[in-house]
Amino acid sequence: MAVSTRRLQKELADIKRDGTPVGITLLSAEDFATWYLSVEVLGNTVYEGEKFALKFRFDGQYPISAPAVQFVVDDTYQAPVHPHVYSNGHICASILGSEWSPVLSVVSVCVTIQSMLASCKVRPAIPYPRVRGRSEH
């Protein structure tokens, strides 16, 4: 059994037992490679009423290696218009890159993204287009 499988099993068991925080729901966790969760920002924020979907992709080294997280962009879901979110759903967040820690989990990443959206005071006019080769900040 790979390391990631065991850990994801535990996370899934924890979600099933304790539920998820307010505004976050588990959409799909069929295998231990790709999970989908929905994130909604509550309260009086710029994104009031909007629901977004996050796609998590895990490799065999999770949680030592960070999961790949991005917003789902399809017919039902759109990426939020945010300074750190590109129009194709790519997210610029330090905890998904160099500041990842094995202590973090799927739920904690969702909470971080939720607060990232909630802390945005001014909604940019147009979403940032994703330019190939642009480096993350």
Added chain:
Amino acid sequence: MASYNYVDTPNVNLTCCICRSPFVEPCTTRTCCHTFCYECIAQAIAINRQCPIDRTPLTLHDLVPADPVIRNLVDESIVRCPQEHLGCSYTCQRLLLPIHLSESCSYVEVGCPNRRCNEQVLRKDVKEHYCAEDRSEDAQTSASTREQTRASLDADKKKRSVTTSGVAAEPASPSVDLTAENAMLRIRLSALESVVHILRSEMFAVKHALGPWYQPDVQPQLLPEDQAVDDEAASEAFERQLAEELAAQPSGSLLDNPSSPTSRDPTDIASYFPPSEEVIPALPPRQTRHRNTSSVPRIQPSQPSPQVHGPVSPVGPSVQAPYANPSQTPLYPSSSFIPPGGMPYVTPGTSLPATSPAISIPPLDPTTPLPDTLASLHSSLVTLAGALGALAATRGAESLRTTEELRGLRGAMHGLRMQVHDILTSRTHLAGTSGTSGNGHGDSSDTPTFNLNGPGWFGYGSRPYGTSSIHGPSSGPFGIPHAPPPTNIPKL
């Protein structure tokens, strides 16, 4: 990484935050006191050298084995046999599971006990396992051996069935008892080994730091008396004993001793090394307890003696006083403790010697214990300081005297100059007045007159030769001129 099935939900404090299961080989970070499984934190550090919890910089060297309490708690948590899906319902402490699997689990595959058969059979099925070899053997010999093995297997199975049915962790047979104990001892041994390694490296560092003063053999004739000496000693046993003694003796007089050196005059550091009371680790604490009570009154008399003598080198007399006391215990046999130059220098009553004493500094002698060497160095420093002070004082006194004398000389010189000047001018005047008597009298303001009425030369009027500079700012009889006297002596 092994995976266990735990009977009870493990305590969240005992779960590794990386793998979210109870610790396997827990180790704690020295920097931030966080605990992880060794493998988990090793993998995490390979990617990012930070503590996963608080991001403090972390390397593998900063990890130490976790507290034995933690280790025991996770090792003793109850787990199920992993062969549960085959039917084994055995539960035991986690650390005993390997023994169960290797020796007593009936649902683990083992090789046929018959050496020539290579089949793998579940241990519970070994009894019914008939290899091809068995059948081909002679009935009698094989039957007897088979029955023996069967009997032993039956006996074993009976024992194991008793244990497997029970949920308790204690195995019934004494051999399993021993193997369990063996496993626990092995774990403790590994923890002890790491502790020993750390201690040894620290000891080497201390040895290296002491350099030539490190002496593995201890002098037995010295008695540990003063608990107040709390600086570095030659061996760790000394420190351990000190810790024992300090902890074991709550009496107030002893507590005063350790604190009194700090409350004394901070320059009186030599009191840390009272010559008759050096600490040696050889003796048991009970003896020292008695001696300490007798040592307390002895320290007091040495205290006032420094004030009796001069301000110079207050340590010297305290060094001497214990010597005079015949009831003191014998000192170190080393003679380098008292600097040879210090003794003649410090004699009662003489605070300022006239001549600078010959202070000889003894060379550093590695054969004497470190406190002695430090004490001798300190007393040399004290004598040097005293000598410096005395020299400064004498120089100051002398310079004052010299200044006074110089002033007096200057005044006298000035007076003499004035006299000479007057004599010379009066001579010229006398020579001049014989020809021009009328002019001389009337012209008192221009020419100097030899006024016999006035007191000395103070009745003179204006003088033609640099008068203002002569009288200057000073006044009065034998007024000491602040400005240097004029050197313009009139030409004759």
